[in-house]
Amino acid sequence: MEVRDDVDVTDVNNFWQGAVSTMERIKAEGKLDEWESFVTDYYAGETPRLQDINDLLWFGRDDIYDSLGIKNEDEEDEEFDKEFAKAILS
Secondary structure, eight states: OOOOOOTTTGGGGGGGTTTHHHHHHHHHHHHHHHHHHHHHTTTEEEEEEHHHHHHHHHHHHHHHHHHHHHHHHHHHHHHHHHHHHHHHHH
16 A cells, blocks of 8 residues: 655654754755755656655765755864864964
8 A cells, every 4th residue: 555645845853863963954054945946856757755755864965965055064074174274373
């Protein structure tokens, strides 16, 4: 049996485990509209299961961040290191 339901892909309460932190970061960065467009384009012509979207958020985090213009933690750390080194050397 197959059950389909409309789900708000911008509501963090619809997701679980690793996907939650990705959604919280998207929300904190003010990118919910961009996320909704991204996921719509990503699944163009398909009807994904909630599990599929959750897995995309969880395991495709870096690709999502890149597409939405959100720096990942490594990029933030690198930027901090550069600024710190610049401050020490000045």
